[in-house]
Amino acid sequence: MSIQICASAAPISTKNVGIENAHRSVTYHPSVWGDYFLEYTSDLTDILTHEEQEHQILKEEVNKLLAATPDDFAHKLDLIDSIQRLGVGYHFETEIEKSLKYVHDTYHNESYGKQDNNLHTTALRFRLLRQQGYYVSCGVFDKFKDKQGRFDESALISNVQGLLSLYEAAQFRVHGEETLEEALTFSITHLNSLILQMKKLVRAYFEEAKWTYNGYxxxxxxxxxxxxxxxxxxxxxxxxxxxxxxxxxxxxxxxxxxxxxxxxxxxxxxxxxxxxxxxxxxxxxxxxxxxxxxxxxxxxxxxxxxxxxxxxxxxxxxxxxxxxxxxxxxxxxxxxxxxxxxxxxxxxxxxxxxxxxxxxxxxxxxxxxxxxxx
CATH class of the missing domain: 1.10.600.10 (Farnesyl Diphosphate Synthase)
Known part of the structure; x- marks a missing residue:
């Protein structure tokens, strides 16, 4: 149903309406929080100073870890992923950009080639690079397909970490990338089956706990x-x-x-x-x-x-x-x-x-x- 607005409709008049009626206000009591927190101002300042010092130490440690991990090593991708998932990636934008640029520029070198048969590493690298704005062909996932051109169930169905990484990588698909559409369907199907069985197990534990609690x-x-x-x-x-x-x-x-x-x-x-x-x-x-x-x-x-x-x-x-x-x-x-x-x-x-x-x-x-x- 469409809603049409008539251009010739008469405007709403406020000529005879007082300001206090046109905009009704509410008289609120003074804030109770101002004086409450002022009592702790000095203590809060000390706490914030101490936390800032701890944060700086932790940032330096992470920076050292980023610098010490080779850019052509799969562990670097896991490290970057962990930093971003923790929501602290903005502290290390320069270091992350430098590392991912190197990964993109040397994508087909010998070191990474040895890791290309690992679904988790391939999918994680794909996602991090696309997330950073670098183009990576979805053809990198073709190696995980069988002779019929479908994702190889026998090799991948038990790889939970790989399936999860493939699912996340597929979220960065663009128009016309059929491989990633297939990857999304494939990963969802098999992850749902695992989410297994786990729900059945949790429900069973809960039912037993209820019996014990109720004396039934x-x-x-x-x-x-x-x-x-x-x-x-x-x-x-x-x-x-x-x-x-x-x-x-x-x-x-x-x-x-x-x-x-x-x-x-x-x-x-x-x-x-x-x-x-x-x-x-x-x-x-x-x-x-x-x-x-x-x-x-x-x-x-x-x-x-x-x-x-x-x-x-x-x-x-x-x-x-x-x-x-x-x-x-x-x-x-x-x-x-x-x-x-x-x-x-x-x-x-x-x-x-x-x-x-x-x-x-x-x-x-x-x-x-x-x-x-x-």
């Missing part, structure tokens, strides 16, 4: 729905794929994020064994209390039931390994997480009481030499 004992079903998330094994299974190179494909992440039986069984081993060894001294609701309350059962009966469930979970894990739909190396990452729990929590809490068997395990593995007869 949930049903077995209510507890397990939350506790299988809060034990963090779902998340750990996903993050365990980081660094697996070509094996960590989008399909692998989609599979593990869908919480298949294989991953769920590993989480059950963790949750139940943890709750059993922690019963009696951990200040939180556990599956043991839930079972005893709901089934009117004894502690011994609850333990017998959960030991049976742990054994069944291991059978699920073994069965899934016989007909894998993903590479065995990925399955082994999840299996090894369950094995750690079995090692630490069998019969006692070796994680909390690390002076017991855990210390012996670490000593025998990393400290004591293996005797080879021969």
């Amino acid at each position: 004992v949930p049903t077995i079903e209510e507890y397990m729905e939350v506790a299988l998330v809060s034990c963090a094994y779902m998340m750990l299974s996903t993050t365990s794929l980081v660094g697996m190179g070509e094996l960590a494909t989008k399909e692998a992440f989609d599979w593990i994020s869908s919480e298949p039986l294989f991953v769920r069984a590993s989480a059950i081993v963790c949750r139940l064994m943890d709750d059993m060894v922690g019963h009696g001294f951990e200040q939180k609701i556990s599956i043991v209390e839930c079972y005893m309350n709901q089934k009117s059962a004894s502690k011994e009966e609850a333990f017998a039931e959960f030991q049976k469930q742990v054994m069944n979970a291991w059978k699920d894990i073994n069965q899934e390994c016989l007909r894998p739909t993903v590479p065995m190396a990925i399955l082994m990452r999840v299996v090894n997480l369950a094995r750690v729990i079995n090692l630490l929590y069998k019969e006692e809490d070796g994680y909390t009481n690390s002076k017991t068997k855990l210390k012996e395990y670490v000593t025998s593995l990393l400290v004591q030499p293996i005797k080879i007869s021969g």
